[in-house]
Amino acid sequence: xxxxxxxxxxxxxxxxxxxxxxxxxxxxxxxxxxxxxxxxxxxxxxxxxxxxxxxxxxxxxxxxxxxxxxxxxxxxxxxxxxxxxxxxxxxxxxxxxxxxxxxxxxxxxxxxxxxxxxxxxxxxxxxxxxxxxxxxxxxxxxxxxxxxxxxxxxxxxxxxxxxxxxxxxxxxxxxxxxxxxxxxxxxxxxxxxxxxxxxxxxxxxxxxxxxxxxxxxxxxxxxxxxxxxxxxxxxxxxxxxxxxxxxxxxxxxxxxxxxxxxxxxxxxxxxxxxxxxxxxxxxxxxxxxxxxxxxxxxxxxxxxxxxxxxxxxxxxxxxxxxxxxxxxxxxxxxxxxxxxxxxxxxxxxxxxxxxxxxxxxxxxxxxxxxxxxxxxxxxxxxxxxxxxxxxxxxxxxxxxxxxxxxxxxxxxxxxxxxxxxxxxxxxxxxxxxxxxxxxxxxxxxxxxxxxxxxxxxxxxxx
Amino acid sequence: xxxxxxxxxxxxxxxxxxxxxxxxxxxxxxxxxxxxxxxxxxxxxxxxxxxxxxxxxxxxxxxxxxxxxxxxxxxxxxxxxxxxxxxxxxxxxxxxxxxxxxxxxxxxxxxxxxxxxxxxxxxxxxxxxxxxxxxxxxxxxxxxxxxxxxxxxxxxxxxxxxxxxxxxxxxxxxxxxxxxxxxxxxxxxxxxxxxxxxxxxxxxxxxxxxxxxxxxxxxxxxxxxxxxxxxxxxxxxxxxxxxxxxxxxxxxxxxx
Numbered sequence: 001x002x003x004x005x006x007x008x009x010x011x012x013x014x015x016x017x018x019x020x021x022x023x024x025x026x027x028x029x030x031x032x033x034x035x036x037x038x039x040x041x042x043x044x045x046x047x048x049x050x051x052x053x054x055x056x057x058x059x060x061x062x063x064x065x066x067x068x069x070x071x072x073x074x075x076x077x078x079x080x081x082x083x084x085x086x087x088x089x090x091x092x093x094x095x096x097x098x099x100x101x102x103x104x105x106x107x108x109x110x111x112x113x114x115x116x117x118x119x120x121x122x123x124x125x126x127x128x129x130x131x132x133x134x135x136x137x138x139x140x141x142x143x144x145x146x147x148x149x150x151x152x153x154x155x156x157x158x159x160x161x162x163x164x165x166x167x168x169x170x171x172x173x174x175x176x177x178x179x180x181x182x183x184x185x186x187x188x189x190x191x192x193x194x195x196x197x198x199x200x201x202x203x204x205x206x207x208x209x210x211x212x213x214x215x216x217x218x219x220x221x222x223x224x225x226x227x228x229x230x231x232x233x234x235x236x237x238x239x240x241x242x243x244x245x246x247x248x249x250x251x252x253x254x255x256x257x258x259x260x261x262x263x264x265x266x267x268x269x270x271x272x273x274x275x276x277x278x279x280x281x282x283x284x285x286x287x288x289x290x291x292x293x294x295x296x297x298x299x300x301x302x303x304x305x306x307x308x309x310x311x312x313x314x315x316x317x318x319x320x321x322x323x324x325x326x327x328x329x330x331x332x333x334x335x336x337x338x339x340x341x342x343x344x345x346x347x348x349x350x351x352x353x354x355x356x357x358x359x360x361x362x363x364x365x366x367x368x369x370x371x372x373x374x375x376x377x378x379x380x381x382x383x384x385x386x387x388x389x390x391x392x393x394x395x396x397x398x399x400x401x402x403x404x405x406x407x408x409x410x411x412x413x414x415x416x417x418x419x420x421x422x423x424x425x426x427x428x429x430x431x432x433x434x435x436x437x438x439x440x441x442x443x444x445x446x447x448x449x450x451x452x453x454x455x456x457x458x459x460x461x462x
Numbered sequence: 463x464x465x466x467x468x469x470x471x472x473x474x475x476x477x478x479x480x481x482x483x484x485x486x487x488x489x490x491x492x493x494x495x496x497x498x499x500x501x502x503x504x505x506x507x508x509x510x511x512x513x514x515x516x517x518x519x520x521x522x523x524x525x526x527x528x529x530x531x532x533x534x535x536x537x538x539x540x541x542x543x544x545x546x547x548x549x550x551x552x553x554x555x556x557x558x559x560x561x562x563x564x565x566x567x568x569x570x571x572x573x574x575x576x577x578x579x580x581x582x583x584x585x586x587x588x589x590x591x592x593x594x595x596x597x598x599x600x601x602x603x604x605x606x607x608x609x610x611x612x613x614x615x616x617x618x619x620x621x622x623x624x625x626x627x628x629x630x631x632x633x634x635x636x637x638x639x640x641x642x643x644x645x646x647x648x649x650x651x652x653x654x655x656x657x658x659x660x661x662x663x664x665x666x667x668x669x670x671x672x673x674x675x676x677x678x679x680x681x682x683x684x685x686x687x688x689x690x691x692x693x694x695x696x697x698x699x700x701x702x703x704x705x706x707x708x709x710x711x712x713x714x715x716x717x718x
Binding site: 030033034162163164168170171172173174175177178182332333336366367368372373394395396397398400403405408410413414416417445448449454457458 | 476485486491511547550638642
């Protein structure tokens with residue numbers, strides 16, 4: 001194992017491994033302190049960054065932060081590394097790579113992606129300011145499709161999240177109508193079910209599929225259950241559009257979610273075989289989030305941002321339609337306040353995009369974190385500028401099932417208004433066809449009672 | 463179109479739909495934003511939750527509500543609220559100085575009142591829950607003095623019960639406040655806890671104790687006392703111990 005040193009302010013700092021160096025260089029956050037991995041002083045943190053800037057990118061191939069022999073995510077990263085794509089940056093240090101990213105164009109960024117490993121992009125993110133993370137991510141274009149196309153320039157999609165604490169169909173339908181009338185749902189209409197029982201999940205799938213078919217909505221549904229539940233339901237002929245799974249950056253953390261790469265392979269094949277997409281065949285929906293590996297006691301001494309980036313190697317294997325980093329949900333012991341949540345959001349979005357993923361975000365906080373709706377607005381604006389593929393939206397920004405606050409449908413309207421962002425093209429055409437699109441492309445403020453979609457509410461409530 | 467007009471036109475539909483969900487639907491718009499009224503409603507709910515998290519625990523309030531019951535006050539290893547929120551590990555361990563204050567005995571059960579993430583929930587509901595539950599226990603049971611624990615998470619009860627020699631521990635803890643409830647109390651029952659070994663899967667949990675909107679004391683105490691009796695018979699708590707009654711018992715932990 002290599003050691004790394006640097007001298008700052010007359011003090012010589014020593015870092016015993018690449019993982020230690022990455023952790024010490026990471027911007028401050030509570031989770032790394034909880035894990036005992038954070039730099040002990042502000043100067044040590046910057047000293048680590050000086051040392052990290054000189055590390056050649058090839059070092060990340062030579063010294064995996066978690067051993068190849070014991071971790072299948074490491075094996076996935078090493079075994080699928082594209083040396084030809086890497087050639088463009090193979091001679092660079094981490095510091096040089098930062099400058100390369102800031103000057104590269106969209107085509108160069110797309111070409112290099114298969115040659116980059118999560119550890120390389122995590123490392124370079126630690127040398128980048130928030131503005132750097134926005135500027136580079138904005139240049140990356142990742143386009144995916146199922147019944148709608150996600151990630152086109154000038155577009156922002158949203159997940160409509162009509163959760164209900166008891167999965168009550170009428171309650172779900174009411175929230176679904178609310179979201180649709182506010183122009184939401186082009187990334188996915190996705191429900192977090194109250195239970196993982198196959199019957200309950202299937203009922204919700206049928207409900208969503210019925211609405212999507214009846215109104216010919218060019219979008220996809222998802223009930224966010226365990227991958228094995230989705231596989232079971234697909235085998236029984238349930239209308240599964242997207243297969244959902246929470247994933248993490250180590251084998252042990254994935255095991256804590258009850259998943260293996262083999263299981264994901266099977267689910268991916270099963271969903272592809274259904275052929276339910278119309279304009280594309282990206283069938284996976286993954287969620288991730290900093291802190292999950294530490295929470296599962298499965299981080300192997302790697303800082304939470306680097307472990308998070310490793311989850312993107314797992315996601316990348318399955319050409320997902322959507323990858324959602326749920327930033328801020330896990331609590332203040334991992335990301336303490338609005339400042340730390342914002343930083344993590346920008347890092348995750350940057351790392352995922354540079355690795356070639358359709359990154360979106362659940363920009364959120366719990367009530368014991370030091371954050372509020374102003375933080376949501378700040379994060380949303382920066383992520384909109386950074387070109388996030390989609391954001392999660394909830395009624396009034398308050399999810400009554402998961403008990404946290406996220407962006408609202410109104411927040412998405414704001415972002416579309418101030419940045420001139422439009423919905424996914426197929427969904428935009430549909431919005432126009434049902435009278436919800438204004439002449440300037442804005443979502444019209446219509447009377448719910450008079451609108452044809454109100455039947456969704458009336459019938460399911462009846 | 464103004465907000466007023468939207469409310470008028472949508473007025474027939476949303477009230478009907480709101481009977482089926484507490485989600486904030488049909489709020490109307492002011493441009494892309496929320497109408498002022500709804501924005502302030504959201505802020506009020508968040509403010510109640512924030513205050514519940516950050517209001518200091520007042521053990522005197524709980525001790526007074528317990529009348530003449532003996533109590534012992536302890537702190538966790540988390541010295542203040544900011545540390546507590548960022549270091550759950552410290553909130554699960556006793557302050558070493560307080561360990562010596564704990565009365566060792568042949569206790570069948572010890573009740574631990576833990577501030578958790580809502581001191582308000584504890585101030586309002588904990589003493590009533592201790593009294594209601596104790597009243598249902600067999601008179602032969604040795605019930606330890608009530609422990610009032612500050613900056614405390616659920617697993618601090620493992621440390622306390624183990625130090626006192628108690629067979630089982632009931633932790634009454636302030637749950638993480640949501641936007642609709644900032645005063646929700648949780649009850650976690652653990653049989654023969656072992657600090658650092660016991661996990662959340664070894665506990666039984668009652669959530670949302672907050673009369674009159676949530677579980678009542680009588681109902682919660684009945685369930686809890688029932689679980690305690692069966693835990694003593696079977697020598698275990700956790701996923702193997704089922705609730706016999708109808709109302710929901712959650713084994714998923716609200717906070718760790």
